[in-house]
Structure formats: structure tokens, C-alpha cells
Amino acid sequence: MISDSIPQIASRFQQVGNPVHLLCYFAPEADQEFTSAGLESGHMGYFAGRAAALGRASAAAVAATFYNFNPALIARHLPRAWDLASPERVIEARLTAVDRALRRVLGDEVVKSPEVAEAAGLARAAAEACSPEGRPLYAAHAGLPWPQEPHMVLWHAITLLREHRGDGHVAALVGHGLGAVAALITDVATGRSLMGAAQVRAHRDWSEQDWDTEVAALTEAGVLDASGRLTEAGALLRSRIEETTDVAAAAPYRALGAERAERLIELCAPLRDAVDASGDLPSNG
Template identity: 55%
Template sequence: MGAADGVVRLGSRFLGGLEPLHSLIYFAPETEKALVGVGLRPGRMCYFAGRSAAFGAVGPGAVAATFYNFNPELVARHLPRAWTLASPESVVAARYQAADQVLRRLLGDEVVASAEVAEAAELAREASAGCQVYGRALYAAHADLPWPEEPHLVLWHAITLLREHRGDGHIAALVLNGLDGLAALVTHTATGKGFLAAAAKLTRGWSDEQWDGVVDELRASGVMDDGDGLTEKGRLLRRRVEEETDTSSTAPWKHLGPEGAARLFELGRGLTERVVGAGAFPPGVFATR
């Protein structure tokens, strides 16, 4: 395996080794409590406003574009109304408050204050310095936020930047390969590695009719078979999307270097195992690798 392949492989490990340390906030009760505390309504409004607040008082179009696989009609039920209830600045502050609380609950104060967390924070921040702003709208919005001071929050923010940077690249790959938000969700579900179809429709706001219509289109184009699985063409399409996502997301790891990246993944894996073991996610959501 060449050096370039090694960097791509390191980047592809991000989802298992580090990303859960950011994503835990979407499952933690502390998050909704903090966001409701500044005025938002419980439920989806907290997710859409919490993740997009870095943009400012943005409308539903920008969120549907950058979150990608949510029904724009669902987004529009909550934005821009959220900004009449709470300012983006207060939502950002509440999100950091929630991150602090949930990390302390899952890791414990001793681990939060440990040298390992401080080292991981330093490495993750350095990796994020290699992220590229061009075409990365959601990353760029979060990169404009000021850095927190405490190491565990520096780590959380840095992983947020790495996650959104990779996510923006993933959307670019989906667009390049002709998959809109719903088609991307349907084909991802068909891989067997994502949601079940019923959960995907429920959480992303798509009706049975909308879902079935896209399935029919994907069958007609040879991407899906009659059993709602992917054809060989469909499997190649999804593989190409993932490979292009990995390739477009290598800049942070090239910047950090292989030794630093390997050390960050080692530290991140240990912390991820702790939070998963402490019940950060419902069963089956994440498996460390």
C-alpha cells in the first residue's frame, strides 16, 4: 500500500474511530434540555437549529442543501421559526454546554481532565487546520466559530470540523454521481449498512409515496433490483461514492501526517469505546473499528 493509499485509509477510519465523539450529542438528553432551555421546541427543531446555528439565522433552503437527505418540507416546519424563539448565538452556546455535560457524564471528570484527552485535542485541532474551505459550506460555518478553551471541548469542536468537512465532500460525491438527497438515502439503506427503510422515512421526513417513487426510478435505471436491493451497478455506484468521499477528505490527515493521525485514531478509539460502553448510542448505531 502506497503513502497516498495509506492517507485515504486513515481518513476512511474517521467514522469508527473519532466521529462518534461528535455524534453522541445527537442522542444525549442533555442536548435537547439545553436547547429547549434557550427557547427551542423539543424534537426536530433542536436538531436542525442546533447543527445549523453556526450559519446564523439561516432559512430552510440552506439547511436542506447542506444536510442533504432530509425532506425540505420537514426542514421548513422548523426553520426559520426557530430563530424567532432563540438566537443562533444562544443555540451555539447551548450546544457547547450540552457537549460539556454529556462528555463529562460518559467519560467521567477524571478522563475529561486526562493527558490523553488533552493530547487528542491537540492532534485533532492540528488535523482540522488542514481542512479546506472551498465548497465546504457546513464545515466553513463551524470553522468560523471561536475555539473553546477546555481540552475536551476543543476535541469535540475539532471532530465536528473534521466530520462536517468530510460530510461536505460526501455531498459533492453524491451530486457528482447523480444521487439527490432521497436517492442517496434509499441507496444507502439498500446497502444494509444504514437505516431500515421505515426508520429512514420516519427520521428524514419522507412519505411512502415519495420513497416508492424514487425506488421505481432507481429500478428503471438499473441501480436497484425488484427485491429493493442494489444491483451490481448500484453496488459499484455506492462504492464509487465512498471512495470519492475518502479521497476528497484526505487533506486533514496529510496535514497531520501518518504518525500523528495514527496516534489520534488510537486515542480516539479508546475514548469512543468508553462512550459507546457507557450507553451513548442506542444498540447497533455505532460499532468501533
């Protein structure tokens, strides 16, 4: 029996799909392949790997679409990365890294299983039902060729669904008046962030002054209390942002149908568990 609404299903799929997608950034194979392609180790691989589908994108364009990174950090890596490795070469490196990572984390038996093939078919059907309007990262990645092997089809489809949701989430943040640093601070304050505050601030390259200034503004606005926790109003704000994001992300799951979408979640949950158990992803601690 299907009890969740389609937007709730969209939210639940994000929880099982996103860790699988994130291997392309945090698995050791990612840094290995990006550096083999000519990029510098670290942030450059993340920015170039995610932005390569946009072509030789400028730092300003990437900062706008990624939303919550310090633009100065991005400018240290782009467009210089494109002189070290073409976008096409970076895309190739990313796919190779994901293939290697999935085979290591899941094992060849799971990679070749009928369950992964079934999940790939369902995820692709959902991803192909997404609309590109107002969703630049989704549209760019949707323009890439589909991989051939089922586990890579599944990863690519998960990536499309993730970027489709992410573009909608950025729109929700803008609509609710949360800028880059405020979005990060309030996300960490929910307790659901993949990283803790110090990790997030360092990874996005915001200074302590940037962070503290925004904390003070959010406290004055009644979003945070004196201890840095969300107030009732702040929790309501984050809840509305997530609800708006879920509604905006619902179309592909509505097209798939609730029963098939639930099956996709069921099939992806063990893959998420394997990724979590691998230790590749950062933890909130």
C-alpha cells in the same frame, strides 16, 4: 508500520470520530439544553443546533446544505427557531450539552486525561488544515471560537472534520447523480447505516410514496434488485461515492501525517467505544 493510504485513514477516522460528534444531537443533554434555550423538543434542536453557525439561516439554505432531509420538515422549524432562540444562544446550548454528555459518558477521569489532551491537539491540527472552499458547513463551524478545555477542543475538531467530510460527501452524491432520497435508500442498502430504512425515512420525514417512488426508479436503473438490495452496479456506485468522499476528505490527515493520524485514531477509539456503550445513539434495528 503504516499500511493504509491517507484516504483510507480519513475513512477510518470518520468511523471513530463520528459517534463522538453525534452526542450533540442524540445525547439526552442535547434536548434538555436546547429546550432550556427556548427551542421546541425534537427536530428543531437538530436543525437549529447544526445550522446556528450559519447565522439566521433560511430553511432553503439549510435544506441545501444538509441535503437529505425533506425541505418541508426543515421549513416547519426554520427560520421560526431563531425567534425562539438566537443562533448565539443555540451554539451556547449545544456546547453545554456536549460538555455534560462527554463528562457523563466518559467520566471526569478520562475527560481530564493526558490522552484526551493529546487527541485534542492532534485533531485540532488536522481540522485547522482543512480548506473551506466549497464546504459551507465546515466553513461556518470553523468560524466559531475554539473551546478552552481539551475534551471540548477535541469535540469541536471532530465536528469540523466531520462537516468537512460531509460537505465533500454531498458533492460526491451530486456528482454521481444521487438525490436526497436515493442517497438515503442506497446508504441503507449498504447495511452500514446507523439507522434502518424505517427510522431513516421517519427521521428525514420522507413519505412512503416518496420512498417507494425512488426505490422503483433505482430498481429500473439497475441500482437495486427486486428485493431492494444493491446490485453489483449499485454496490460499485456506492463504493465510488465513498472513495470520492475519502479522497476529498484526505487533506487534513495528509497535513497531519500518517503516523500522527493513526495515533489520533488510536486515541479516539476508546472514546467511540464508550459512546457506543452509552446507548445514546440510535441503532440499526
